[in-house]
Amino acid sequence: MTENSQQQNPAPTSELPTQYAPAEVEGALYERWVERGYFTADTKSEKEPYTIVIPPPNVTGSLHLGHAFQHTLMDALTRRKRMQGFEALWLPGMDHAGIATQNKVEQQLAEEGKSRQDLGREEFVDRVWQWKREYGGKILGQMRRLGDGVDWSRERFTMDEGLSSAVQTIFKRLYDDELIYRAERIINWCPRCLTAISDIEVDYQDDDGELVSLKYGEGDETVVVATTRVETMLGDTAVAVHPDDERYAHLIGKRIKLPLTDRTIPVVADTHVDPEFGTGAVKVTPAHDPNDFAIGQRHDLETMTIMDERGVITVPGPFQGLDRFEARAAIVDALRQQGRIVAEKRPYVHSVGHCSRCRTTIEPRLSLQWWVKVETLAKAAGDAVRDGRVTLHPKEMEKRYFDWVDNLNDWCISRQLWWGHRIPVWYGPEGQVVCVGPDEQPPGTEAEGWTQDEDVLDTWFSSGLWPFSTLGWPEQTPDLEKFYSTDVLLTGHDIIFFWVVRMMMFGLYAMDGEVPFKTVALTGLVRDENGKKMSKSFGNVVDPLDWMDKYGSDALRFTLARGANPGTDVPIGEDWVQASRNFANKIWNATRFALMNGATIEGPLPEPEQMTATDRWILSRLNKTVAEVDAFYDDFQFAKVSDSLFHYAWDEVFDWYVELSKTTFMAGGEPAKVSGRVLGEVLDVTLRLLHPIVPFVTEALWTTLTGGESVVVADWPKDSGFRDDAAEREIETLKQVVTEVRRFKGEQGLKAGQRVPARLTLDGTTLASHEPAIRQLLKLQPEGDAFHATATLPVAGAEVALDLSGAIDVAAERKRLAKDLAAAEKDKAQAEGKLGNEKFLGKAPENVVEGIRARLAKADEDIARIQAQLERLPQA
Numbered sequence: 001m002t003e004n005s006q007q008q009n010p011a012p013t014s015e016l017p018t019q020y021a022p023a024e025v026e027g028a029l030y031e032r033w034v035e036r037g038y039f040t041a042d043t044k045s046e047k048e049p050y051t052i053v054i055p056p057p058n059v060t061g062s063l064h065l066g067h068a069f070q071h072t073l074m075d076a077l078t079r080r081k082r083m084q085g086f087e088a089l090w091l092p093g094m095d096h097a098g099i100a101t102q103n104k105v106e107q108q109l110a111e112e113g114k115s116r117q118d119l120g121r122e123e124f125v126d127r128v129w130q131w132k133r134e135y136g137g138k139i140l141g142q143m144r145r146l147g148d149g150v151d152w153s154r155e156r157f158t159m160d161e162g163l164s165s166a167v168q169t170i171f172k173r174l175y176d177d178e179l180i181y182r183a184e185r186i187i188n189w190c191p192r193c194l195t196a197i198s199d200i201e202v203d204y205q206d207d208d209g210e211l212v213s214l215k216y217g218e219g220d221e222t223v224v225v226a227t228t229r230v231e232t233m234l235g236d237t238a239v240a241v242h243p244d245d246e247r248y249a250h251l252i253g254k255r256i257k258l259p260l261t262d263r264t265i266p267v268v269a270d271t272h273v274d275p276e277f278g279t280g281a282v283k284v285t286p287a288h289d290p291n292d293f294a295i296g297q298r299h300d301l302e303t304m305t306i307m308d309e310r311g312v313i314t315v316p317g318p319f320q321g322l323d324r325f326e327a328r329a330a331i332v333d334a335l336r337q338q339g340r341i342v343a344e345k346r347p348y349v350h351s352v353g354h355c356s357r358c359r360t361t362i363e364p365r366l367s368l369q370w371w372v373k374v375e376t377l378a379k380a381a382g383d384a385v386r387d388g389r390v391t392l393h394p395k396e397m398e399k400r401y402f403d404w405v406d407n408l409n410d411w412c413i414s415r416q417l418w419w420g421h422r423i424p425v426w427y428g429p430e431g432q433v434v435c436v437g438p439d440e441q442p443p444g445t446e447a448e449g450w451t452q453d454e455d456v457l458d459t460w461f462s463s464g465l466w467p468f469s470t471l472g473w474p475e476q477t478p479d480l481e482k483f484y485s486t487d488v489l490l491t492g493h494d495i496i497f498f499w500v501v502r503m504m505m506f507g508l509y510a511m512d513g514e515v516p517f518k519t520v521a522l523t524g525l526v527r528d529e530n531g532k533k534m535s536k537s538f539g540n541v542v543d544p545l546d547w548m549d550k551y552g553s554d555a556l557r558f559t560l561a562r563g564a565n566p567g568t569d570v571p572i573g574e575d576w577v578q579a580s581r582n583f584a585n586k587i588w589n590a591t592r593f594a595l596m597n598g599a600t601i602e603g604p605l606p607e608p609e610q611m612t613a614t615d616r617w618i619l620s621r622l623n624k625t626v627a628e629v630d631a632f633y634d635d636f637q638f639a640k641v642s643d644s645l646f647h648y649a650w651d652e653v654f655d656w657y658v659e660l661s662k663t664t665f666m667a668g669g670e671p672a673k674v675s676g677r678v679l680g681e682v683l684d685v686t687l688r689l690l691h692p693i694v695p696f697v698t699e700a701l702w703t704t705l706t707g708g709e710s711v712v713v714a715d716w717p718k719d720s721g722f723r724d725d726a727a728e729r730e731i732e733t734l735k736q737v738v739t740e741v742r743r744f745k746g747e748q749g750l751k752a753g754q755r756v757p758a759r760l761t762l763d764g765t766t767l768a769s770h771e772p773a774i775r776q777l778l779k780l781q782p783e784g785d786a787f788h789a790t791a792t793l794p795v796a797g798a799e800v801a802l803d804l805s806g807a808i809d810v811a812a813e814r815k816r817l818a819k820d821l822a823a824a825e826k827d828k829a830q831a832e833g834k835l836g837n838e839k840f841l842g843k844a845p846e847n848v849v850e851g852i853r854a855r856l857a858k859a860d861e862d863i864a865r866i867q868a869q870l871e872r873l874p875q876a
Helices: 022-035 065-083 098-111 121-135 138-146 161-176 230-235 290-299 324-337 375-386 397-405 459-463 478-483 493-510 544-551 553-562 574-596 613-634 638-667 669-690 695-706 725-747 768-778 810-835 838-843 846-872
Strands: 049-053 087-091 180-190 195-197 202-218 221-227 238-241 255-257 264-269 281-284 341-355 363-372 391-393 425-427 433-435 486-492 517-523 526-528 570-572 756-761 791-795 798-802
Touching: 022 138, 022 553, 022 695, 049 065, 049 478, 065 087, 065 138, 065 486, 065 517, 065 526, 065 544, 065 553, 065 613, 065 638, 087 478, 098 121, 138 544, 138 553, 161 180, 161 433, 161 459, 161 493, 180 290, 202 230, 202 255, 202 324, 221 230, 221 238, 221 255, 221 281, 230 324, 238 290, 264 290, 281 290, 324 341, 375 397, 375 493, 391 397, 397 493, 459 493, 486 493, 493 517, 544 553, 544 574, 553 570, 553 574, 553 638, 553 695, 574 638, 574 669, 574 695, 613 638, 613 669, 613 725, 613 768, 638 669, 638 725, 638 768, 669 695, 725 768, 725 791, 725 798, 725 846, 756 768, 810 846
Parallel strands: 049 087, 049 486, 238 264, 391 517, 486 517, 526 570
Antiparallel strands: 180 195, 180 363, 202 221, 202 341, 238 281, 255 264, 425 433, 756 798, 791 798
């Protein structure tokens, strides 16, 4: 029972302000933690390491609820491990966010009437670095506000010198191992940002478009195809049908006329075509559709790029120079004039990809790009989960992971930007191609005809190295040796494919099969209180800083943690944050009361036989809570951690133990000293258990209660093994008695604090010693000479007789209850009438019938309750 005591602390103080004001304490507390180095990990420590690297937020970003949610959980994990005696490292940093950052600076230049081309590449990149110094990293200050216990001395940036060296090193290794190559493939192209973008940067939404069916060929050799992108017909180089489709067997191998052009195209047989879909024939545009590109590869078809990088038609003829959407309308008109249109459907709602940065419609485009050959890398990433070296949590996510990693296509890693890691490949005057490592010099100068590749690497390429590059790789640094592999990657399930898999591939490759993290804990997404996705267009986006200003950081953190069930989305509303603020206030007020009444951690805990049953009960429940919280943490059940602590602290400690102890404290003497020591122990341990989730209020209270240096570096509580089932049963019985009498008083219309005379018969129960506490909780006066029991309540073997004759207007109460009874009986009659009507039952929907049955059941419950209340009323 003494395992959780903190005896080395100096004398505590009993002074606390009357109210908790988060804004007055949070900032100062955080800076004190940082100044004292609590979050700085030591590579020379002999403690077992525990490492989390933060998913790097964009340098352009600011804190949103998704960040606050994940950071709260990561902070809880590392704070707990630090208290458990681990050398905990939570490593912070930011991503350079290639497209987003370049767009920010280009917008700045546009306001000055300039473009990046006016500056040139070198000066533009300097300008981006200047922007980063002036405006970037806003989120880092907001992370401090939230209470992130990160090691700021190890803050990294994906474009800093060390990480840039890591990027160049792995590119060179992959290139030398023939796992990086350059080829023409279909990519996602943004005509506004003028770059290829990754799949994760494409947002799909249902757009109102058009579906046009048009006729290719002449006479008996015609085929009808349908498309939502009519303009791409200018680049068609075939029509494909299924080889077993008898309707088109006579056309396979022949060439047919392509409308609006002077070309003919072949009809090819390909099993990719679904003969049951549409007409069973599809137009093939290999340069502007990924599926068509694959068909083109199988049949050695010509590829024709019909648009430039801005989406403008380049094919000679009447449509040349038109924007793709202008060309779409013009081509439909031209086809209509030729009688080629078979059908038109408008609007035709279909899923269309948009650039996540600028909302421009994405154009699939054949382009010469750099690619990672993923087959062997992806297999290694899948095997690491299959053989248990990496655990996905929750386990149900494994299927989605395998579905993705087992079917991964080669990854386009080049971007047509200036901000980012420039591809370290040089081209010589005689066609030479040389990849340069970080310690190597370029093969020649520009004057000698050598030029470096213009493209930069996908931002996800550098962030894929994050778990080991941030620790100093490719150098064998003390950080890398101490803290790799990392322990937990906590991130949203929405980027399991785009980031998690890439870190797995690169980590296993670079670190010779050593996994980048042992556990992947996947969270859901934060949604509004109605479960709706937060979006500016919906008007439901919340700035977490507003809630932190209003309710404190702890309130936001507790709300987010309490909704964190593994892998499921998290609804959140302001009322819930306010409720969490109320919880923080409750902790504050209860601790203040305890300190004013002698709660202490000084000296050893008394022996169980010196304690009251109430003391033994709360300590038994405390140890069970410690064990429960540990089990939930180990299973990443943050919501259950929060609920367990909330119910123990509020329901058991504050609502019951503190209230039951008041009579002991008022009586004074040795029992009061014992209870004061027990209450001090309970609060000490409870505050330490709560600290990882609500760090600020617990720090202020724990240091006041214990006189300790900081709860950040206090020991994590352990289950001492103490249990007292008999005391738990005894207090549960007491709670039943109090709850039942409170309910009865409420039913009689009495106020909670209204005093009434009562006689308690507790013989044959374990509650005799609790009579003073029961009377205090229920506001029951001694029975007195004129006592007349008007109601008797038998509860759990006890009997409570009440004299309500002077407390309520019996006649008025009987009249009110009679009115309620009549209404309930009327509801019952109506419900029985409908349920007894066979004609009604035959026509009414099942949900309506179920609703009426529910009304009947409620009416029966109300009637029984009201009749019982009437029987308990004193006779007039």
